[in-house]
Amino acid sequence: xxxxxxxxxxxxxxxxxxxxxxxxxxxxxxxxxxxxxxxxxxxxxxxxxxxxxxxxxxxxxxxxxxxxxxxxxxxxxxxxxxxxxxxxxxxxxxxxxxxxxxxxxxxxxxxxxxxxxxxxxxxxxxxxxxxxxxxxxxxxxxxxxxxxxxxxxxxxxxxxxxxxxxxxxxxxxxxxxxxxxxxxxxxxxxxxxxxxxxxxxxxxxxxxxxxxxxxxxxxxxxxxxxxxxxxxxxxxxxxxxxxxxxxxxxxxxxxxxxxxxxxxxxxxxxxxxxxxxxxxxxxxxxxxxxxxxxxxxxxxxxxxxxxxxxxxxxxxxxxxxxxxxx
Numbered sequence: 001x002x003x004x005x006x007x008x009x010x011x012x013x014x015x016x017x018x019x020x021x022x023x024x025x026x027x028x029x030x031x032x033x034x035x036x037x038x039x040x041x042x043x044x045x046x047x048x049x050x051x052x053x054x055x056x057x058x059x060x061x062x063x064x065x066x067x068x069x070x071x072x073x074x075x076x077x078x079x080x081x082x083x084x085x086x087x088x089x090x091x092x093x094x095x096x097x098x099x100x101x102x103x104x105x106x107x108x109x110x111x112x113x114x115x116x117x118x119x120x121x122x123x124x125x126x127x128x129x130x131x132x133x134x135x136x137x138x139x140x141x142x143x144x145x146x147x148x149x150x151x152x153x154x155x156x157x158x159x160x161x162x163x164x165x166x167x168x169x170x171x172x173x174x175x176x177x178x179x180x181x182x183x184x185x186x187x188x189x190x191x192x193x194x195x196x197x198x199x200x201x202x203x204x205x206x207x208x209x210x211x212x213x214x215x216x217x218x219x220x221x222x223x224x225x226x227x228x229x230x231x232x233x234x235x236x237x238x239x240x241x242x243x244x245x246x247x248x249x250x251x252x253x254x255x256x257x258x259x260x261x262x263x264x265x266x267x268x269x270x271x272x273x274x275x276x277x278x279x280x281x282x283x284x285x286x287x288x289x290x291x292x293x294x295x296x297x298x299x300x301x302x303x304x305x306x307x308x309x310x311x312x313x314x315x316x317x318x319x320x321x322x323x324x325x326x
Contacts, residue, residue, distance in 0.1 A: 032155040037171040039164075040143060046224055048142040052150075055138040057099035063087060063196035066189050071197065072281040073186035076271040076288075078120045079195075080180045082107050086192035088185060089113075091274040093198055094120070095213075096206040098147060100198065101125070101135045108133035109178060114147035114160050115213055116223055118238065118275060119308045123163050124176040128153065144315040145225035161306070161316055177304035183288040184271035209280055216275040217284065227315045233324055235311035240265060240289055242305045246313040248324035253287040260323060262294045263303075 021042060022035040029052060066088060071077075077088040083105030094100070094113035102109050108125040125133035134153035141148040147160040156168030163175035181187075188195060200208055216223070221235055229235040239246040247265055252258050258265040268288040276283035289307065292300040313320055 030155055033150075033157065033168045034154075034171075035167065037169065038167045039171055040166045044143060044226075045148070046142045046226075048140055048224060050138070051140045053137050054140055055096070055098050057101060057135070057137045058093075058097050058198075058201065059101045059135055060201065061100050061102050062199050062201055064199050066185075066195045066197045067193065069185070069197045069199075071185050072272075073184060073189075074270070074272045074285070075185050075281055076182060076274050077185050077188050077197070078111055078113065078122065078180050079183050079188040079191065080104060080109070080111065080122055080178070081192065081195075082109070082178070086188075086195035088188045088192075088195060088197040090185070090198060091120070092209045092280050093200060095211065095274060095280075096208065098138050099136050099149060107178075110136045110149070110175075111180075112136075112147070112149065112160050115216075115275060116142070116145045116225075117147075117161060117308050117312045119146065119161050119306050119312065120180070120182045121160065121163065121304070121306050122178045122180040124178055127151075127170065127173055127175055142224055144227055144312065145222050146312065146316075159316075161308070161312060179302040179304050181268070181288065181290055181302075182271070182307050183268060187269055187271070187288060211274060211276070211278055211280050211283070213275050214278050217273055218276075222309065222311050225311065225315075227311075230310050230314040232322070233310045235309065235314075237310045238286060238307055239310050239313055239322075239324070240291065240305055240307050241313050241317075242291055242303070244317055244319075245321040245323060246310065246317070249287050249289070249307065251324060251326065252289050255326065258323075264292050264294075264300055265305075266290050266292070 076091045085105040100111040110123045113120045134151045136149045139148045139150045149158045154169040156165045156170040165171045165173045238249040256267045270285035273283035274280050291305040293303045
């Protein structure tokens with residue numbers, strides 16, 4: 001009983017909201033962050049547990065040929081192709097690091113994954129006027145249960161789901177999202193037979209392949225979240241977010257193709273969930289999708305999207321549009 005009480009106490013301390021203004025301890029931990037520039041209420045920002053860089057980003061990624069990898073084919077990866085260079089970032093690695101600073105096809109990128117939101121998004125790292133491309137790290141903070149990143153140039157805090165600076169010098173600056181897919185490893189290899197796949201710098205440093213959020217898929221409500229929940233859909237239902245619209249993932253699986261104006265969402269087969277069973281390879285199968293938009297020539301060109309939980313879209317896009325029924 002005493003151990004249980006201590007655990008509850010520690011959890012309460014770790015998840016206490018920040019003060020309306022930054023504390024002295026915060027300013028000491030973040031000496032280069034300009035706290036006078038903020039677009040969120042500090043009381044809504046929550047400490048997630050691990051401290052600044054407690055979840056270490058990968059800054060020197062290592063890749064091998066996808067063709068020789070022994071990763072189970074059903075496991076989810078973030079598939080990315082830029083200027084003819086294709087790489088896969090397995091969620092079994094992203095779960096434990098959340099951010100990979102990389103350069104692919106001559107473009108400096110941040111590959112990101114927030115497990116609490118199942119949000120996998122790739123950004124261009126170039127945002128400053130001098131076109132610099134600083135590395136990013138994890139702040140240890142959450143807003144709406146979503147990862148807050150920071151850049152190592154100005155220590156501005158950035159919201160992972162939106163890619164917008166929320167506290168610091170670059171407050172309200174928007175990172176450019178890049179097209180990528182959350183897909184099975186088998187799907188990635190089929191698309192890019194010569195592609196590369198990320199491997200751990202030190203395979204023994206983390207229990208790669210294990211899911212620290214067992215049964216999160218079937219949770220009644222999200223973890224470390226205080227906001228209200230959507231009423232017309234289960235909060236943990238998966239949706240595909242394109243701009244200000246959320247499409248039901250099961251709708252896409254059922255219809256195979258969903259065309260909404262000049263946007264097309266296409267079912268691309270299933271992949272294992274990274275947030276279900278103890279081992280990711282055994283997770284329930286969830287649909288993978290591609291999202292494209294017609295260009296001026298009438299051709300379908302892939303665009304950025306995010307497969308996330310319904311509560312996330314509701315929290316960040318309260319006036320957003322839902323398309324969850326035929």
